[in-house]
Amino acid sequence: MKIGQLARKTGKTVRALHLYEEMGLLSPERSDGGFRLYGSDELARVYWISKLQDMGFKLGQIRGLLEAVESSASAPGAMHGVRELFQSKLRDTREQIQKLLQLERDIAESLSYLEACRSCGEPSTKACVECGDDRHGGLPEPKLVSGIHLNRGSGEANTTNSNEELTTP
Template structure:
């Protein structure tokens, strides 16, 4: 067996790479078009991928999980590959990852706060299960249920309590009416109306 065939036998075709990485064949071809992935070719002109390409696809997935777009991945690869030396390349990578770590920690803090808000809201809403009062949603804003005694509605619940559409429309009509000037007399007809004929 020739060395080229032996080398090819240790590689995988694009379908196998797609199965291993969970990516679609179309996505892998797109990576190649963007220069993110390079494929060898078999004697039959099939794309062939090895362990390095497999690691590259996993790496791209990790970067996407961190919020990188494919364009940003392109830029990162270009920056590293255009570096004058290995230490310079690793310095660029270190700076990029340090910035991303800060953003990730900020996102984690926001998610943890959201988790607390959701848990607090669900605990509050459990008290609504015992509500027997027949009222519309507006009544929830002034809830006097014992389950909610001395408890303010969490922000995720309080934001739901808006005036209903009809009430809001009525308020707008009253506001417009109060702003309109009173009708004035024209040619004395308003102040001295003519008596109606019998």
């Protein structure tokens, strides 16, 4: 297939495929007329590159991985390095999933808590600082909500130097 066909099949741009070739990630055959010709191996390579990019690899890292595999003295040695790299990425991915699952729980908990705010008839947001747990069905105030309130005990929001508070980590 020609480069345009490969681009359509993989969802990559022709420019990206040219870049892959320049970086040594793809090595297409050439027709008698000089056209790049791609087969199933190149198609698989482009899908592989896409998956590695989804994993967070940069093109330079992918090239380095290929160079390490090609320069390895044995197939098991080459695959050992790839296996270690993938194991590390799998650990990182699982950690990220756990963080996202906790974030999902925090958001859902906050939304449940905030449902009571829809029926609140208070004329001022100052009442939010003094809101009782009875309105929220005894649910404790979630962390994503409690961070909204400043000087909770005093009944007033802290209005001094609010820009500093927003930019301070």
